[in-house]
Each structure stands twice: as C-alpha cells, then as structure tokens.
Amino acid sequence: MAGNIIEVDHLKHEYGDFRAVDDICFYVEKGEIFSFLGPNGAGKSTVINILTTLLPLQEGSVKIAGYDLKTQPEQVRRSIGIVFQDETLDRDLTVWETLEFHGRLYSMPKEKRRERIKEMIKLVELEDKKDVRTRNLSGGMKRRLEIARGLMTRPGVLFLDEPTIGLDTQTRIRMWEYIQKVNETGTTIFLTTHYMDEADQVSDWIDIIDRGKIIASGEPEGLKSALGRDMIYLETGDDESALRFLQTLPVVNDVKRLDKGLLITISRDGTHCLPLIMARLKDQGIEITGVNLKKPTLDDVFVHFTGREIRESGADKFRKMVARR
Amino acid sequence: MALEFATIYWRDMLRFFRFRALLISSLVQPALWLALYGAAMSSNFSRFGSALPVPEGAVSVSYLTFLGAGVIALTTLFTSLFGGISLLFDKNWGLLREVFASPLPRNSIIIGIGLSGVTKSILQVLVIMSFGLLIGVKFFQGYSIMETALAIAGILIFVGVFSIGFLFLSSAISMSMETPEGLQGVITLLTLPLFFASNALYPIEAFPDFVRLLSMLNPLTYLVNGVRYFAIGDDFYAIGYHYSYTTMDIVISFLALAAFALVMFLVARWIFKKATVT
Ligand SMILES: Nc1ncnc2c1ncn2[C@@H]1O[C@H](COP(=O)(O)OP(=O)(O)OP(=O)(O)O)[C@@H](O)[C@H]1O
Ligand SMILES: [Mg+2]
Numbered sequence: 387m388a389g390n391i392i393e394v395d396h397l398k399h400e401y402g403d404f405r406a407v408d409d410i411c412f413y414v415e416k417g418e419i420f421s422f423l424g425p426n427g428a429g430k431s432t433v434i435n436i437l438t439t440l441l442p443l444q445e446g447s448v449k450i451a452g453y454d455l456k457t458q459p460e461q462v463r464r465s466i467g468i469v470f471q472d473e474t475l476d477r478d479l480t481v482w483e484t485l486e487f488h489g490r491l492y493s494m495p496k497e498k499r500r501e502r503i504k505e506m507i508k509l510v511e512l513e514d515k516k517d518v519r520t521r522n523l524s525g526g527m528k529r530r531l532e533i534a535r536g537l538m539t540r541p542g543v544l545f546l547d548e549p550t551i552g553l554d555t556q557t558r559i560r561m562w563e564y565i566q567k568v569n570e571t572g573t574t575i576f577l578t579t580h581y582m583d584e585a586d587q588v589s590d591w592i593d594i595i596d597r598g599k600i601i602a603s604g605e606p607e608g609l610k611s612a613l614g615r616d617m618i619y620l621e622t623g624d625d626e627s628a629l630r631f632l633q634t635l636p637v638v639n640d641v642k643r644l645d646k647g648l649l650i651t652i653s654r655d656g657t658h659c660l661p662l663i664m665a666r667l668k669d670q671g672i673e674i675t676g677v678n679l680k681k682p683t684l685d686d687v688f689v690h691f692t693g694r695e696i697r698e699s700g701a702d703k704f705r706k707m708v709a710r711r
Numbered sequence: 712m713a714l715e716f717a718t719i720y721w722r723d724m725l726r727f728f729r730f731r732a733l734l735i736s737s738l739v740q741p742a743l744w745l746a747l748y749g750a751a752m753s754s755n756f757s758r759f760g761s762a763l764p765v766p767e768g769a770v771s772v773s774y775l776t777f778l779g780a781g782v783i784a785l786t787t788l789f790t791s792l793f794g795g796i797s798l799l800f801d802k803n804w805g806l807l808r809e810v811f812a813s814p815l816p817r818n819s820i821i822i823g824i825g826l827s828g829v830t831k832s833i834l835q836v837l838v839i840m841s842f843g844l845l846i847g848v849k850f851f852q853g854y855s856i857m858e859t860a861l862a863i864a865g866i867l868i869f870v871g872v873f874s875i876g877f878l879f880l881s882s883a884i885s886m887s888m889e890t891p892e893g894l895q896g897v898i899t900l901l902t903l904p905l906f907f908a909s910n911a912l913y914p915i916e917a918f919p920d921f922v923r924l925l926s927m928l929n930p931l932t933y934l935v936n937g938v939r940y941f942a943i944g945d946d947f948y949a950i951g952y953h954y955s956y957t958t959m960d961i962v963i964s965f966l967a968l969a970a971f972a973l974v975m976f977l978v979a980r981w982i983f984k985k986a987t988v989t
Contacts, residue, residue: 435989438812439811439812440808440811440812440988440989441989442987460814460816463813464814466812468809468812470805470808470809472805474804474805474806474809475806476722476726476801476806478725478729478730479726483722483725487718487721487722488809488813490717490718491718491809491810491813492813492814493715493814535809
C-alpha cells in the first residue's frame with residue numbers, strides 16, 4: 387500500500403494580493419488519515435478547495451491518485467469525496483433525495499445507488515428522517531447527512547473540512563469510528579480540524595498550518611515529544627520573577643506566560659523534576675499557589691510553534707483541568 | 712454517458728413541482744395577463760381595426776387572437792430569462808460546490824437547466840393556449856385534427872428552441888452575478904428593447920426604421936412569426952395590417968432561433984468554464 391496518493395509541491399494561492407497559501411509542500415500516503423491543523427484563516431479550506439478543483443490551481447503542482455490536477459481535473463473529481471465546511475444541502479430535497487442526487491452526479495448505477503443510500507442512511511441513523519426535507523433537520527442531523535453523502539461513493543480520498551463541527555460528543559465519537567472504519571477499507575482521509583484531541587487520536591500524520599505556511603509536520607506522538615517530555619503549569623505569587631528564575635534552570639526547555647500562571651516545558655520526567663523545581667522556587671522566596679503536571683497535547687504543540695493559542699479557550703480549558711483535580 | 716444532464720433536470724423538476732405556489736402562479740399568471748390585457752385592449756383595437764377595409768375573402772383575425780401569439784412569446788421570454796436564477800441561488804447557498812466538485816461535466820449543468828426550463832415553458836404555453844381558446848382566442852380555425860396536432864407541435868418546437876436559447880443566456884448571466892438583484896437589473900435592461908422592438912403586442916410596420924431593424928435582430932420576432940404561422944395561418948389580416956408568411960420565412964425564423972440558441976450555449980459554456988464556486 388506504499389506510495390503517495392496526494393502530492394503537493396510549492397502550492398501558492400492568492401486572493402487579489404492577499405497570499406492565503408504560501409508555498410506549501412506535503413505528501414499524503416495512501417491509506418492514511420492525514421490532518422491539517424490550524425487556526426481560523428490559516429488557509430485550510432483554501433487548500434481543500436484547490437485540491438477538490440473548486441479553485442483554480444494558480445501556482446505549484448498537485449497530483450491526486452496519480453492524476454495531475456491541472457491537466458486531468460475530471461479524473462481527480464472521480465477519485466475524491468468531500469464534506470464541506472459549511473452547509474451545502476438543498477433545503478427542499480428530502481434526505482433520500484439528497485443522496486439520490488449525489489449518487490446520480492457520480493453516475494452510480496441504480497442498484498448500487500439504492501443499496502448504498504440505504505446503508506448510509508442507516509449508518510448516520512436518519513432512517514426515520516428519510517423523507518423529511520433537509521430544512522427540517524437539526525444541525526447535527528444535517529452534518530451527519532453531509533458526511534453520509536461524502537462517504538457514499540467510497541472515494542479513494544475523502545476530504546473532510548471540519549467534519550464534526552456542531553455534533554454532540556456521542557455522535558462525534560460514532561462518526562470517528564465510522565470514518566476510521568472507512569479508512570481501514572482503504573480510503574485515504576484528508577482532514578482539517580481545530581479539535582486538537584480529535585486530530586491527535588485519529589491521525590497518522592499531522593501538518594500544522596498557520597498563515598498559509600506549514601510550520602510543523604509529523605506523527606502526533608513525534609510532534610508532542612518535540613516539545614520536551616512533560617509540561618508543568620504553575621501559579622505563583624510573583625510570575626515575573628518566577629519566569630526569570632526558571633529560565634536559568636538547565637532542566638527547563640521553555641517557559642511561557644499564560645494569562646494567568648506559567649507554562650513550563652521540561653526535558654526530563656516531571657514526576658521527579660517537579661518537587662525539585664518547587665523547592666528551588668521556594669528558596670527564591672516565590673510563593674506557589676497552584677501547580678499541575680501534564681503530558682503535552684497538540685494544543686501545546688501549536689502554542690509552541692506559533693506562540694499563540696489555537697483557540698482562545700485553550701488556556702481556560704487547561705485551568706479548568708487544573709481546577710477539577 | 713451523454714445523459715448526465717438528466718440528473719440536473721431531475722432535481723430542477725422536483726423543485727418545480729414541489730413548490731405548488733410557484734407552480735400554480737407561473738401557470739395562472741400568463742393566462743390572467745391574456746384575459747385582462749386582452750379584454751382591455753381588444754375592444755380598442757378591434758374598433759379601429761374594423762374601420763380599415765379587408766379585401767374580399769381574406770382572413771381577418773381579432774385582436775385577442777393576434778395577441779394570443781404575442782402572450783405566448785412574451786411569457787416564454789420572461790420565464791426563460793429568469794430560468795437560470797436557480798443557479799444563482801445554488802451558487803450563493805454553496806449547493807453548486809457539490810456539483811462542480813463532482814465528475815458531472817459542466818455542459819450537463821447548462822443543458823439540464825436549459826431542458827427543465829423548456830419543460831416549464833411548454834407547460835405554460837399549453838395552459839395559455841387552452842385558456843385562450845376558452846376565452847375566445849381563435850387559433851387553429853378550420854384545421855383538421857391532424858393539422859391542429861401538427862400546428863401545436865410546430866408551436867412547441869419554436870417555443871422550445873427560443874426558450875433554450877434564453878435559458879442558456881440566463882444561466883450565463885446568473886453564473887457571473889453575485890446577487891439576485893444584479894440579475895434582475897440586467898434582465899430588466901435586456902427585456903425592455905426585446906419587448907418594444909417586437910411585433911408581439913402590436914404591428915411594428917409603422918415604426919421608425921431603426922426599430923424595425925432592431926426587430927430583425929430580435930429573437931422574439933422570429934418566435935412570434937412561427938407561432939402566428941402555426942396558430943393562425945400563412946395569410947391573414949389583423950388590426951388593419953396584412954400578414955403573410957412563406958414556408959421560407961418560417962424556415963429562416965427557425966434557423967435564426969437555432970443559431971441564437973447555439974451562440975448562447977457557447978457563451979454559457981465559456982462562462983461556466985471559467986466560473987469558480989467556493
Ligand atoms: N474568496 C476569498 N477572497 C478573499 N480572501 C479569502 C477568500 N477566501 C478566503 N480568504 C482568506 O484566505 C485566508 C484563508 O482562508 P481559509 O478559508 O482557507 O481559512 P481556514 O484555515 O479554512 O479557516 P477556518 O478554520 O476559519 O475555516 C483567510 O484570511 C481568508 O480571509
Ligand atoms: Mg476552513
């Protein structure tokens with residue numbers, strides 16, 4: 387199963403004189419789940435739109451499933467399926483008609499179309515909504531229907547632009563189970579998301595994109611360990627002096643100030659380092675009011691590479707975790 | 712497969728029949744128009760028409776009958792010019808992304824929308840004709856059943872070719888517009904000269920030369936010629952003017968409409984080729 391199903395070389399895209407995609411290169415191996423991770427406006431959807439032939443290829447070269455995007459767009463379209471970021475359902479068609487229309491667009495033979503529609507409707511649990519117009523579905527149901535539609539043709543590559551946005555946790559989990567199952571049958575998945583935990587759990591490979599550039603790339607574990615081993619969150623009586631002091635310690639890789647407290651990345655096992663660091667701070671006369679030790683997440687990876695939170699709520703989430711313990 | 716346009720056609724018809732209100736108003740409106748405008752104007756025109764002498768043995772038709780053909784033509788024009796608007800909505804709602812990213816050739820979209828528009832036009836024309844016959848439009852006078860059937864077929868073919876030309880144009884405009892308001896503006900701008908420089912509602916024989924020249928370039932003129940030829944005959948008097956059509960006139964009218972449709976298809980194809988939807 388070796389080989390690349392997507393090859394992107396020096397891709398650039400400009401809207402007017404705004405450069406949304408800035409000379410990026412990446413490869414997606416056949417059969418893997420590949421994630422594009424990045425904040426709002428990073429250029430994720432732009433890349434997907436180019437790869438799915440919706441935007442013209444301005445500069446660079448792209449190959450999908452062995453076909454050149456520039457010269458063989460028709461074959462590329464046959465090889466891919468897409469779930470768009472925002473709703474693209476015809477509100478006046480029923481669930482069944484939506485899928486029927488899609489199957490016809492891809493010239494699926496009638497027998498196969500009918501069979502696949504039934505299977506898909508069952509999968510996303512819309513059996514009792516089969517004849518309901520999509521305008522009368524809830525947001526989550528619409529999303530499920532769109533996912534079913536993208537999967538229906540069993541494409542070689544499935545593009546998912548923020549597929550689980552707006553789904554409840556239960557449905558999200560089930561959707562991922564299914565997407566993984568589809569992946570196991572050989573469909574390559576190209577995913578964009580800003581749910582770090584999802585990308586972390588399902589991806590074989592992650593590219594982090596920010597302001598149109600790929601700033602980090604690797605397996606989830608590799609990306610996380612690039613940060614150092616563990617992370618310590620500290621709240622002190624005097625963050626300013628604590629920061630200055632911590633930076634002088636050899637075991638400390640990096641210290642960042644959060645809105646409240648400090649985030650320290652260390653190069654050794656935190657279980658043993660933490661008591662030492664706390665003792666040294668106490669020696670400096672700095673009072674410690676809160677502490678937490680954790681393994682790095684992709685959120686932290688993102689902060690590390692960009693110096694920014696991927697979502698505003700990132701730090702709050704961390705503090706909530708602290709509070710719960 | 713070359714039948715891929717059937718997918719687009721299927722969805723468009725599904726929507727058309729689903730919106731009962733739209734369906735009914737699109738069928739009732741032209742009939743009402745014929746009834747109200749026809750009733751209001753025909754007494755006027757007939758009075759001044761009958762003052763003019765008609766040669767012995769010649770066919771003279773009432774204004775309502777004369778107008779009937781014009782209403783068929785104008786209704787087809789309006790319906791067709793707005794027929795592409797669903798593409799604009801689909802584009803703005805993001806629905807076209809699904810289609811543009813699929814293997815469906817873009818020509819199939821143009822043809823699918825075109826044919827569904829033609830279907831709507833034909834339905835309308837059938838309703839107008841039936842209604843017209845009810846309120847006293849004298850079509851197919853003295854025709855045998857066979858001749859009537861042929862005449863209806865002739866009218867529908869003319870309507871179809873005319874309609875698909877304007878649907879291609881409408882699709883092309885819709886694809887290059889951002890808002891429905893913009894589309895409405897462009898279409899209004901287009902309809903005014905088409906409407907006035909045509910023989911749909913009144914004879915243009917007495918109009919200035921440039922208007923008549925304009926009418927030679929107006930597809931509406933050729934449609935009206937075709938409809939009158941099939942519905943009324945090749946030689947008749949109306950509102951004091953003499954109308955006669957040779958077979959050659961009708962063949963030329965048909966070819967003019969076909970040429971118009973072909974050119975509009977090429978325009979639409981070009982616009983669709985460079986269109987992006989995101
Ligand atoms: N049609 C357009 N015209 C001009 N600028 C655009 C257009 N589409 C996107 N952009 C800009 O390009 C940049 C990248 O947008 P893109 O939609 O690719 O981001 P994204 O990574 O998908 O973000 P999000 O997570 O919010 O979906 C943004 O700054 C956006 O404002
Ligand atoms: Mg996006």
